[in-house]
Each structure stands twice: as C-alpha cells, then as structure tokens.
Amino acid sequence: MPEPVVAMRGIEIGFPGVKALDGVDFRLLPGEVHALMGENGAGKSTLIKALTGVYGLDGGTVTVRGEPAVFSGPAAAQAAGIATVYQEVNLCPNLSVAENILLGREPRRPVWQGGRIDRRGVRRRAGELLARLRLDVDPDSALGEHPLAVQQLVAIARAVDLEADVLILDEPTSSLDATEVAELFRIVRGLRADGVAVLFVSHFIDQVYEIADRVTILRNGRLVGEHLVAELPRLDMVAKMVGHELAVLADLDREPAAEVAGDPTVTPVLAARGIGRGGAIEPADLDVRPGEVVGLAGLLGSGRTELVRLLFGADRPDAGSLQVRGRPVRLRGPHAAVAEGIAFCSEDRKGEGVVGDLTVRDNIVLALQARRGWARRIPRRTADELVARWISALDIRPADPDALLRNLSGGNQQKCLLARWLITEPRLLILDEPTRGIDVGAKAQIQQLVAELAGDGLGVVFVSAELEEVVRLSDRVAVLRDRRKVGELPRADASVGRVMELIASGGGHLA
Amino acid sequence: MGTLRESLGERLRRSPLVLPAAALLVLLLVNVVVTPGFLALRVVDGHLFGSVVDILKNGAPTALIALGMTLVVATRGIDLSVGATVAIAGSVACTWIAGASDPTDPGTALVGIVLALGLALVLGAWNGLLVAAFGIQPIIATLVLMTAGRGLAMLITDGQIITVANPLFAELGGGFLLGLPVAVVVAAVMFAAVALLTRRTALGLLIESVGVNPTASRLSGVRARGIVWGGYVFAALCAGVAGLMISSNVTAADANNAGLWIELDAILAVVIGGTLLTGGRYSIGGTLLGALILQTLTTTVYTAGIPPEVSLVFKAAVIIVVFLLQAEKVRALLHRRRPVGERVATP
Amino acid sequence: MTATMPTGTTTPAASAARSRSWRPSRRLVPTLATFVLFVALFAGGSLRYDGFFSGQVLLNLFVDNAFLIVLAVGMTFVILTGGIDLSVGSVVALSGVLSAKLLAAGWAPVPVMLLVLVLGTALGLAMGAVIHYLDVQPFVVTLAGMFLARGLCYVVSVESIPIRDPLFTAFATGAVYLPGTELYVSPSVLVALAVVAIAAYVLACTRFGRGVYAVGGSSHSAMLMGLPVARIRVGVYAISGFCSALGGLLFAFYALSGYSLAAVGTELDAIAATVIGGTLLSGGVGLVAGSLLGVLVLGLIQTVISFEGTLSSWWTKIVIGVLLLAFVVLQRVIVRGGPR
Incomplete structure (x- = not known):
C-alpha cells in the first residue's frame, strides 16, 4: 500500500457540551476516491474542517506526506496542496466566473511591467479550465447570474486549477442533477487517474458505490471503520452508519387513503386553479384532500419549490386562484396561509426555518404565537406542556426546551420545525424536501410521521428530490418539468420508472 | 451548548448585564471618592436635587432615544435619523408656540406637542417604509433623513433659534412631578411600559425572532414587516419626546445643534447594554444601564475636574474597554480558548 | 494538477470569442446615472x-473638494468590503490640528506631514485589527475611533491655530495653470487626482484590489478560497486612515489653520459621495471613479445653491438627502431586478 498523503490520528475536537470528534483516525491514499460517510452530526464536516485548519485541534495529529502539519486555515491548507469544494457554493457572486476560478492566484505581468494582473491571461486560463470541464459558460459573466449547479461546477473548476494533490468534495452533488453528477464523476475519475487523492463526502449511497474506492464511516464523532467499498454490502454500510438494524425504511408501506384520493366529491383542503408566477412556474392545478399525501416530483429547477411557495403565499402568484375547503381565498402572505390552517416547511432549513439564536421552546411555539397575534401571549405553562409533548412525540434530542436551536443537529432541527407546525394543528402540511441532508434514522422517523399524520386526516403536500421517497409515501404524484406541471399519477400507476418517464419525456432537464 | 443547569456564578458571568452594571458601579465609586457629597440628595420645595438626580435628568433624552433604538437594533436595523427627528420635533413645537396668538397658553403648548409628536410618527413611518417595504439597508435608509432632516428643521425655524416662554411647555424639561424631574418620570414610564409590553405580550419573542432570522419568521406567519416598521415608528416617537424635553429644557429650538450626535450616543448605550448590532437578543435593562453609564461618564469628567475638552477621549476609552470586554473573541481569550471559525455566513 | 485532461468540445477560443460582445453591466448603471446627473x-x-459656464467653475469643484475626494477614495475601499468608517472626519480635524501645533512648535513641514500620515494609517490599522481579529462591528469600532480622534483634537488645542509655514502656504496659494489657458487648479487637486488614479489601479489590477471586491461579495467565501482576508480587511481601514490623514493635510492647506471643530460630519459627505457614485453599501460593487463623480455632484449642488443666492444653505442638506434617496432606490431596483 502506498504511503498515505494525509494521515490523521486520534483527532479530538470539542464544542461547548458536545464532543464533535473523539479519537478519530483517518488516512487518504494518493490516487483513490475515499468516501466519508455518516449520519448528520457524525462529525464529517468537523473532520474536514479539522484537516483544513478551520478548527483548531483539541487533540491528535495530522501528517501530510509524512510531515506533521498544522494549518492556520484554508489558505494554508491550499498552499500545501489541499483544496476543498463545499456543499454551499463558496464563491463571490459579484465577481466574474473567470475571477472566481483564479482569485488569489491570477496570472500577473512580470514585475518590470508593473506586476499587475494580466486580465487577458485570467480570461484565457479560465476559458481553458472551463473547456476542460466542458462547461459552456462565459468566463466574463458575473457568477451570480448562473444557477447554483453551474456555480458549484465553477467551484470545482477552481479547485481543479489548484496544484492540489488532495481534493476534498464536501457534499458537492446535493444541488446537481443526474447529468451534472455524471459530469462531475467524469472529472473526478480523471483526477484519480492523475494520482490525486479525492475525499468525497455524500449522503447518496448510490454515488458512493459508483465512484469511491474506500470508505471511512463515522458515527457520533467516533470512527466506526474503514472499508473497501467493493467488499462492503450496502445494508452493512447503512447499518454501520446508523448503528442499529434499520428495517423501517423498507417497511413503510402505508395504507393509501384510497377512499379520498382523487375523489371529486370530497372537498379538497386546498384547491389551486391555474396558479402560476412569471419566470417561476407556469399556471398549474393541484388538489389536496384531507388524509391524502400528494407528492411533487421533478428535478432541481423544475418549479416544485416555486409551486408550493405560491400555495403558502410565500410568493405572490400573478395568475390563478386558490380555494381553501371550498372557499376562495387570496393569500396576502404566509400569515394569511397560517390563519387558513396551512403549514409550510421550507427546503432551506437553515435560511428559512431555523431561528438559531432562540431556544427550542421559542422555535416550536413561534408559528402558533404568530397566529394568535402579539397581544395574546401563550401562557408559559401551556407552552411548556405543548413543547414537552412534541419533544417526546418526535424524539427531539437533546430533550431540552432551553437549548438553542442552532446547537442541534440537522435532523433534530427539522423535527423542531415540524413541531412548530404541528402545534398549530394545521389542515394542510406542505413539506419541501423535509428529509434532505438529514440522517437515515431521522429520515425514517419523518416519513413515518407523514404517513401517520395523513392517517389522522391531514392533507400533505410532499416535495422531494428522491423519487423513491415520493412514490412510496404519496397517494398521488404530480410531476413537474421545466417549470410546468406535466402530469399527475394516481398511486396505482406511480412508480419511479413511470415518474422518470414523465420527467424525461420533454428532454430538457435543467431550467 | 448552554444546555443545562449552570451554577449561579456561571450564569452571572454569562449575563450580559453584569459588565455594564459593574462599569456603572465603578464610575459611581470614582465619583464618590472624588466628590464625597456625590450621593447626597437634598429636598427643596418638595423637589429632589443632587448629582444623581442631575445624571438621571440630563440622561433622560439619550436614554429614551436609546430605548427606541434598542427595538430597532433588535430587528437588525439602526436608526441614524433620530438626532434629526429631535431637532425637527423641537422646531415644530417651538415654532408653533412662538407663532400662536397667545404663546403662553397651555392649550397652545399642547397643540404644539401633539403636532411635534405627530410629525415624529410620520418621520418614523417614512423610515419604516424605506426599510420594511422597500427593503433598503437601514443605515443608508435612515442616513437619508439624517442628512435631510436637519435641513428640514432649519426650514421650519427659518434658520433662527426660536425661544419660547410657555410655562406648560417649560415643565416638560424643567418641571417636577412627584418630587422628580418631569423628564425622568416620563422616561421611566416609557421604559416601564416597553418592558411590560415586551414581557407580558409575545412582542418580545416576535421581535427577537425577526431579528435572528427575518425570513424564517415571515414564513412562520410572523408579520415581520409590521414589526420592523413599528420599531422605526416607536424610535421616532421616542426621539420626538426627547426633542421636546431638550427644547423645553432650554425653552428654545436650535435646529442646528439640538440632538446633534445623539444618535451615536444612543447606539453606544444600546451596544454597551449588551444588545448586538446584528440583531436578535436585546436587553431593555442593559440599554438603561448603558445610557446611565454614558451620562455618568460625562458628569464624572466634569466633577473630577478633568478639562471638558478631554471628555471625548475618556468616552472613547471607556467605550473601547467595554466593547473589548464584550467582544466574544476577547471573552474567549480571557476564559478559555474556543475554536476559531464557524461564523455563520449571514445572507 | 499536471496531467492532461480530456479536452472538451468547446474550445477556449470559441468561448472567449463569445464573451467579446460587450454589454453595459447593470452594476454600472448608478455610476452612469451619476455622470448624467x-x-x-x-x-x-x-x-x-x-x-456659471466656465472652466474655472468646473475646476473649482476640484479645488474646493480635493480633501473630500481623497476621503471618498478611502471610504470606497472600506465600503467595498462591506464595512464603514465613521472616523474620517475626526481624523481630518486631528491631522490639521496636529500639523498646526507641531509647525507652531517649530517642526519642519516634511516631518510633520510624514508623522501625520503615519499616525492616520496607524489609527486605521488599529481599528481594522480590532474589527477583524476581535470581530467587533465596523460601525461601532470606527465610532469609537471618531470620538477618540475628536477628543485628541481638543487635547492638542481647543483654539484654532493658524498655519504660517512657507511650504504649507505655498501649497495653499499655489496655482497650477492648465497649459495654454487661464484656468488653474491648486496643487492639492493634483494630489487628489493622483490618489484617485492609484486607487483605481490598485482596485482593478492587483490581487489586493480584487481581494477587496471578493471580501465584499462574501467574506466567508473569500476566507475559504484562501484569500488573505485578514490582510485585506485590516488593509482597507489602514488605507482609509491614510486617506483621512492625507485629506486632513489637504484641508489644512485649504484652510491654513488647524481647528478642533473642523470637518464635523465630513464622514457623512464621504459616505454620501461614495453611495451616489454607485458603490453598494453592502459591499462588492463600486468604482473609485464613481466616488469621484459623487464628490463632484455634491460640490456642484453647493455651487448651484450659492449661485441661486436666494436659497438658504440648508437646502444643500435637503437636496443631498433627496439625492441619496434617489440613488439608494435606484440601486435597490437594480439589485432586485437581477437574477437571484
């Protein structure tokens, strides 16, 4: 076995009240794609930040190419040949694509010519890199003008240009569609062939099996094991990640709400007619009946998020009408939707859901309090009872209503947001990618919860990028493509293959 | 993770009020040492007099403005225009009273006061419009009125200093109520009202929630715009009342100098009181302490015989020390080292 | 990465050719609007x-506002990173008072100038260090700096001190004639224009300059991209401090005295000029040339009002406020109109 290019031993990092990493070993060999797997809160991001010097170590050692290394930050790590591409695009939207690729290492004129940046050189070099990645992007255009997926690939172009022999990809695929993932993997394979060590973090098990050679699995800040991917069956990998046998996902075959699904005599909780918004979603119809789960399937940019935002009044529609329980309504904003008994969990949990500096209790009562109005405060005792009930019902950890929400893991934050809405006893629950970026255990719990809620007569709109999940949970699946609703499949006809056909029939994939 | 039960000492150390309270105590001690009779109170004609009363009275306008500023800052805003509002409120009231047929009539004074406060509310609504409805950054939105407002005040007074001789109007800044200066009573009532209102209703929670994450709050059904808007209107109202106090105290309106830089003092008071300019958690009590610290500092400089010219240097020094002690990084250095990094990127 | 990669179908030449078609950036619109105005x-x-229509009226805009131009340049650097510097007006006064005091005490003019420039830079450096390393908001830190500098002015001298040094008076009374005309500017104008040129070059053509834009676009990203964020953030305040001190010297040339109460509120003028010139207060977008235009517009408004004669001086403030409003709304429209 060749000498590891990166070796981390006994890494310890603590945050107030939490041991984020506890004696973790990790090694990365040249010319391999090494997957780092684990549930949310397992310590994957922390390990990467420990390697790149964003966090200081509380214990343990890092060696790079056999030499002990302590980096003062990403800049130092980069100088030592360790480049990182993050899940969130960390580029500057105000600068051009070319500048973003070359920022900080722009070609310069010789000193005797003033040493200034060679703008033509910048454009040429960036053009070459984009061409190598077969990205058809104008290097002079402002980065912010491009969709997120393109920005992500630009970030990879930037990393590729670094004279790096270690490339860290921190969940790079979460905003890419299938074609773009294939593009990315083609590039990654090329890099591996050149002897670059690629550290690949992903939640998508399929992708790990497609691209990775070895895998290191973490759980609760501890190392579970390091394996050759080819020798590790999928079920074993999942079991190692969650720590207990998990049959829940497979088991969830809920009884369909067949009696109401599509039954025109049952008044829908919400009926949308020709609702649309220019540039976001073409006018579409959608009915949701009590006890029914309506899935929205479509690729990134298909307009699924845009559609549900209109249903909640988060954005103003410029066409169409809405009926709530048979009564026409105009939603002048989220507060109006909340008053009508509609609840909405945004896909952007951190930006549009979590109120991080407030406690779990305050976060959970927020929507109910907003609906009651500022003058009618929920009495403290009532609030405590409600919060305690939902913390235990949803198994929120830590079960401490006074903990700040930002200190909870992603899955637990998501459960708090669900509690925030369930406490308002809504008639319609709109969930936009409620299971994205959270661990398998919490995912199963949330799916189970959705099934139960529908069983209790709640109407649910369920949006997810994972087609299997949508198909498994939904009574009906509405399919979107290119900002248009292209079809609706009843449960009997809905299969992943059928949905894919509908999505693919138009050809285009990304708006 | 501040989960759980901490010892009393731990909680005390974390409480944002400890530092400002300690600073105020130290300042008062310095005064007692320098001027032995500092804490002495005299009663003359049933009115309370003494250095402490002076501090309260002179600090009342700044404290009031800081009160309004606290709510604005809590919603991630800032209001630079309050100084201009002070000038405008004073100018309107004095110009009205001076121009009335009977400038000494109590009714005239009341109308003048109502006019001034009404205009202040309009100015606050204007700021709120720019920030909450148009989505313009608070610093720049209120900079507009800060720049233009003093010009407006000059326009109202025609560039003159307008003196008035109205007994009722003079009461506001110079009179006594229940043995205390009217200004102190008014400020105390407003502080108490805000403290009660934010504690006993859900207003406090909603304001904090909007300050921490406006988008998430809006999507939870909180009328975030209304709350932000209300903050600016209230801040302007406070500034209007403070403007009346200031002009009443000198029985004149000076459009050029009334309330000059008072917005900066108010912001300082808010920050010294432990409310972060980035919004979210706020402290009304902290703001009160902050305003008292600033006023005591000014008084100390005078009573300690330090040349008044140097007072600004002292102010700056104290501010710097308080800020440094508050800065999380410094606290971390003093207590125990914490990981660098993970500053959440604000959108 | 040294190995060859499969080359894609799009050649660099093709994409470069496509990029040649120039279209005016939306972000230049405010600056163009300022020019039109x-x-x-x-x-x-x-x-x-x-x-009114004379070259000298135009040139006097430069003469009267040379110091403000320099301040606005420094402010542009700071605002481009998303910060703000409230201390500039006080530093102008401090530089003036200090120069006057030292000259009166018999110092030679050149050491005085150097000392003032070093002090201004050091103050900016200190504020930048506190802002960056201690993570305190720029607004608050520079506010403290503003009080400190103003307070130090009073410590140096409460009274206005006249300046009689020959070099300073030469700067004050000197006139540089434009070749072949009767038109002239003061030497200060040349200094100010040199500052503008250097600043424009630094921002457009150096790694530091591009880093300033990057930090303003997203400080977090810039850090993760390995840019020297600390050097940039501290650097812009040092630059602003230097510009304030230099502006103070130019102001001293102009007024030929040092006075503690001089240049009160100048920070607002500098900020207003920068914003009117098209720099986004949230950072990342803006040009030094725009700030220069902003200063000239402010100066022109004053000139118009003084020509009008019947209008009182406070109209200047009202007009500037209205202009600020107009440009802020314009920027808002542009930012909102753009893609997310």
Missing part, C-alpha cells in the same frame, strides 16, 4: 446663471 446639473446651471 452631473452633466445635467452643469448644463442647467449654465443656462440659468451668468458666469
């Missing part, structure tokens, strides 16, 4: 008042 104001003034 300037021309319109000047044309309007020329039509309305006798003696």
